[in-house]
Amino acid sequence: DGGITQSPKYLFRKEGQNVTLSCEQNLNHDAMYWYRQDPGQGLRLIYYSQIVNDFQKGDIAEGYSVSREKKESFPLTVTSAQKNPTAFYLCASKTRRESYNEQFFGPGTRLTVL
Amino acid sequence: GENVEQHPSTLSVQEGDSAVIKCTYSDSASNYFPWYKQELGKGPQLIIDIRSNVGEKKDQRIAVTLNKTAKHFSLHITETQPEDSAVYFCAANYGAYKYIFGTGTRLKVLA
Numbered sequence: 001d002g003g004i005t006q007s008p009k010y011l012f013r014k015e016g017q018n019v020t021l022s023c024e025q026n027l028n029h030d031a032m033y034w035y036r037q038d039p040g041q042g043l044r045l046i047y048y049s050q051i052v053n054d055f056q057k058g059d060i061a062e063g064y065s066v067s068r069e070k071k072e073s074f075p076l077t078v079t080s081a082q083k084n085p086t087a088f089y090l091c092a093s094k095t096r097r098e099s100y101n102e103q104f105f106g107p108g109t110r111l112t113v114l
Numbered sequence: 115g116e117n118v119e120q121h122p123s124t125l126s127v128q129e130g131d132s133a134v135i136k137c138t139y140s141d142s143a144s145n146y147f148p149w150y151k152q153e154l155g156k157g158p159q160l161i162i163d164i165r166s167n168v169g170e171k172k173d174q175r176i177a178v179t180l181n182k183t184a185k186h187f188s189l190h191i192t193e194t195q196p197e198d199s200a201v202y203f204c205a206a207n208y209g210a211y212k213y214i215f216g217t218g219t220r221l222k223v224l225a
Contacts, residue, residue, distance in 0.1 A: 004157075031211055042120075042203060042215035043158075050211055058212075090157055094211075101146045101207060105157035 003027065004106035006091050011111045013078070013085070021076045021109045023091030030096040032074035033103065036060060037088040046089075049074055050096065078111065086113045116141045116208050120216025127194050128224050135189045135219045137204035144206040147187045149178060152201045152218075161202075162189070194223045 004025045013019045025032065031050050035043040045058030049068040063082025068074055074093075078085045091106040117140045127133045139147075145166035150158035164171045164178045164187065171178050177190040187206075191198055204216040 006157075035215075040123075040217070042118075042217040044215075045212065048211060092157075102148065102160055102163065103213060105150075105159070107157045108155070110155075 004091055004093055004104055006106040006109050008109060011109055013111065013113050015113055016080045018077055018079050021089055023074045023106060024072055025093045026072060027093055027104060029093035031094045033092040034066065034076045035090045035092065037090060043090060085111055087111060116214050118204060118206050118214045118216045120204050120219060122219060123217065124220045126222045126224060129194060129196060131194055133191045133194055133221055135202055137187050137216050139185050139206040141206065141208055144208065146207040147180060148205050149189050150203045152203065158203060196223050196225050199223045
């Protein structure tokens with residue numbers, strides 16, 4: 001089945017540690033996204049990538065980093081510089097063709113900083 | 115900056131009644147407006163979308179209307195059922211790749 005997988009589902013981290021969240025898609029989509037979701041708020045864009053080896057900062061990129069070495073994969077690293085990293089993180093993807101604009105979302109990773 | 119406002123933040127309806135959620139967007143160039151349903155602990159799922167060249171789209175009990183002049187779009191759910199209870203998000207595209215999301219509406223369908 002085609003889709004987006006995120007792992008792990010739950011992640012715990014001590015303050016001061018970096019942690020990497022995985023996102024893989026087999027939809028053959030060019031564009032991939034990372035969003036952060038906090039209670040009572042909408043989805044806020046962290047980073048997005050239109051093609052391999054290229055990515056752009058979103059609205060809340062500070063304290064995060066990404067890489068896009070393969071079309072299928074877009075890992076997100078939450079660094080110790082992120083002041084309030086506890087949140088639900090969502091990965092998404094879409095085709096580059098403008099006539100098909102639907103974003104597909106993964107199941108999410110809940111990160112808790114202890 | 116670009117913004118999407120969504121109302122109400124919570125909505126309770128009796129089973130069988132209709133529910134309406136409204137969004138307003140700011141970027142006049144936006145031309146794609148999806149609605150997502152998110153169940154607890156899961157990722158959002160697209161339930162319906164509309165492009166700017168149409169004013170209304172229906173899919174069984176769900177419909178979306180768009181007023182480009184007023185920059186409003188709305189989600190209508192008829193004959194609500196308990197399984198419709200979830201958080202609903204509207205969004206508007208900002209260019210070809212970015213999307214701005216509303217803050218969500220928690221819908222509760224009371225049996």
